[in-house]
């Protein structure tokens with residue numbers, strides 16, 4: 001099978017992927033979720049002409065010039081408006097957020113008033129009509145569409161939806177990704193390792209990548225290199241309602257690389273297997289009913305790089321989000337050799353130097369080396385068959401952080 005180009009692999013993986021159905025959840029649980037429906041205001045805010053300051057509601061004709069003496073005929077705290085009307089020569093003591101009483105058309109702030117005692121005040125600064133009053137509907141009116149479908153519910157959006165009187169919102173269901181590690185050599189972190197064993201690390205990075213685009217991750221643990229063991233976890237993933245199943249390892253051509261056989265045995269239709277990419281060549285993709293199956297290569301760096309390039313865009317799409325990879329133009333910090341047929345994602349340190357981004361690749365690019373991946377903040381992307389390039393040559397960088 002010819003190696004599938006990266007762009008085509010992504011296109012095939014995303015084919016038909018659309019936001020999952022909506023579900024209604026309480027506002028208090030909606031932070032970070034994506035709106036499945038637009039949000040329209042169920043009320044008008046403010047619902048009345050409201051005072052924006054603590055002071056005195058009065059008639060502008062009385063206070064346009066100073067000094068004016070007024071009689072205080074009542075009080076209007078927030079939540080309890082004054083029911084009477086403000087006549088000529090009169091004022092109402094008012095507080096921020098209270099309805100401006102009938103007859104008044106301005107609010108004099110209390111700093112500009114002298115209390116003369118005996119319910120009399122003197123206004124010491126002229127105050128024009130409409131001052132310190134928030135007109136009814138200043139923020140929004142009933143029926144206004146306040147938030148569009150697809151909006152990620154951040155702090156401002158949530159407070160706005162609450163203010164618009166929504167106790168619950170319809171949000172896109174979070175995609176569920178089930179993660180299955182495979183390999184006789186693997187034990188979970190914290191284990192006492194035997195001589196031929198290593199720690200299973202990939203699931204943690206893959207889960208974090210999934211969660212970073214709003215998906216839920218279900219770590220189903222480690223299956224031994226036996227078809228039955230892997231198949232049992234695949235069935236568990238399907239039973240758990242996974243939208244995506246990610247397997248780790250066993251995707252290559254070794255005698256113990258069983259993933260393809262197991263997944264097709266469970267009913268998966270293979271879409272592609274093996275892509276023109278380094279690291280990540282053995283990547284596999286297929287569909288098991290509605291469930292998308294991604295076989296990630298076992299090499300730790302390959303599993304993380306492939307999560308960034310394939311898993312995250314898929315989960316973002318299913319979760320109703322926009323994911324734009326952060327690709328920038330930079331200058332090479334050191335020379336690079338020519339490329340072969342695989343598109344290279346080269347671990348690099350990217351720094352700004354006098355206004356120019358400089359990307360310096362690490363000398364070793366072994367796809368088992370997690371420490372180097374954690375030290376890298378970008379991947380230099382080299383197209384298949386790129387010629388050798390000198391230091392200072394323009395390059396493309398996918399930023400990781």
Ligand SMILES: Nc1nc2c(c(=O)[nH]1)N[C@H]1C(S)=C(S)[C@@H](COP(=O)(O)OP(=O)(O)OC[C@H]3O[C@@H](n4cnc5c(N)ncnc54)[C@H](O)[C@@H]3O)O[C@H]1N2
Nearest residue numbers: 181199200201202248249250251252257281297298299302
């Ligand atoms: N003859 C060939 N051999 C290999 C090829 C090839 O084309 N021909 N491809 C190589 C490439 S590229 C990769 S990438 C690896 C990936 O192969 P698998 O997906 O089958 O991965 P495994 O063989 O199961 O494991 C590879 C490596 O990664 C370690 N591993 C696996 N799972 C985990 C995990 N969850 N956490 C940490 N480390 C893990 C495993 O112990 C191996 O060291 O194949 C090459 N071989």
Ligand code: MOO
Nearest residue numbers: 279280281302367
């Ligand atoms: O694709 Mo593999 O990840 O080159 O090592």
